[in-house]
Amino acid sequence: MKFEERYLNLFVLVGLLLLPIWAQAMDEPFTITLATRAVILALAAVGLNLALGIGGMVSFGHAVFFGIGGYAMGILAYHAQTYTTLSLGLFETGGTNSMPVIWLVAMLLSGAVAFVIGLLSLRTSGVYFIMITLAFGQMFYYFAISWAQYGGEDGLSIYVRNGFPGLNTLVPIEFFGICFVLLCVTLVLFARLQSSPFGLALNAARQSKSRVAAVGLNPTRVKLLAFVLSGAVTGLAGALFADLNRFVSPTMFSWQLSGELIVLIIIGGVGRLMGPVIGACVFVALEHFLGEITDFWHVSLGIILLCIVLFGRGGLIGLITGKEGAHV
């Protein structure tokens, strides 16, 4: 069966929306939590897809932004929960429980860090880029471990989920709704960005740096901007992820998480709009069902991954639509 990619995309989104609604009717809150987890991981991977899929920047350190988003939420909510002030050198402020504020802080912070990391890493390319982003990831990981003020290795627990005006975020389906809407908005922006002049320039910068430079654009600047946007989106996902678990810990910075984000994209299909979403759904489903059968489900994941790399080009979307490359 060969499917048009856009029908497949629509099918997946509708399916992802209907599953928790069905679970709500059946009174199975755990399924809603799983779906929310898939949506948040998808959002993080959509962010990475911007850098990796379109921009060709194989970042093995996107957990940095995920973790910064998580810690932005953790620190702000921690100060709100303990009624302490958060001093930022020159001025002092209280914490906050408001999701929109936390999201904004998470995106700004992770975008700013992405700017610095991108500025350094984009001086290089290829393998160097992979290793350097990986190393920056470890740097934040070890920093978080030794940051005793915010829980160090044990992380921070937040007792009450942060609030969103007009909604009760502790109800699983309402929190799912928030995440799903954010994912859809990001996907729309991603699609529009892909066909915008900036997206075309970024695509071109992946394929041939020198040609982009020859038409008068600065390819490094284009890539850097994409890296910053990518980091900000992944940071937003990190804040949501922390809110889902009501817990942040240094594992949000771990290199395994960076690897898994890449894996999500590869399972779905690199550079495709819905690749990360499909990848995240498959990943969460595998994690849940294989995890029930065996404690060693990572072996199966490893084998599946090897098969995709060695034999399957274009991920699941490529298999279903019969089109190998996303970039035609």
Next chain:
Amino acid sequence: MSSILIFEQILNGLQFGVMLFLMAAGLTLIFGVMGLINLAHGSLYMVGAFAAAAVAGATGSFFAGLVAALAAAALAGAIIEIGIIRRLYDAPHLDQVLATFALILIFSEGTRWVFGSFPLFLNIPQGLSGPVSLPGGIEYPLYRLFLILMGIAIAGGLWLLIERTRIGIQIRAGENDREMIAALGVDISKLYTLVFALGAALAGLAGALVGAIQSVQVGMGEPVLILAFVVIVIGGIGSIRGAFIGALLVGLTDTLGGVFLPELFKLFMDSGAAQKSGSAIASMGIYILMGLVLIWRPTGLFGARA
């Protein structure tokens, strides 16, 4: 702070550095010759440590354990090279990263399945345990001194192998122009398997040697792998000399930073805060070093000029 303490910390840094070199040498060799980025190198380190712990536990001989570590890691390396890695040489870096990431998952969970989740222990052999007196009245653990000498000896051996033997000439030729040496009648795929197994054996040896001073457990390889990446990024990918200098720099920075930064911060902070922020910054020290090297030389200290 006494000069004895400083000297001890320098030795600790050297010991850490030469062990990192064993990892980094294999990685940089594999990248230089085959153009492959191998994330599973940390798994080979773990394989070496587990083989050493298992064999040393069964036979009671540490050196039998070391031999087992070399053999097991080289064998595991040769098997994955022939079975999987070989298909990835011409693949994009992204595919290499993913396939070797998949190998990490398989190796880690496989080891957990065979040996369980609890760490194994590898004891320092009788003859090498205990302290030794160095000139200047310094008591230093003999085993750590053994590690330093061993690391330097292996670095020397590797240099001889690459600069002075026929295989070494082929390896260097393979770095420069693989098609040309294939055309000259060198069996390139056999050479690649050999280089990969050599790199794997070095990683396995490092795992076994370090395993005696740390616990042998699943996931022990990846932190070292990432440090080895930092080393070869600093030294320049593909350069053994760069890997050696880079490894010593990273080892010394990490060890000395952890000791001296808190002391330094105490000069202008109260002692508790200095301890906290000093060790937090020190944990990032090597990455800051890497950033500085990259700003100065984007291809590393001894890397080919792009």
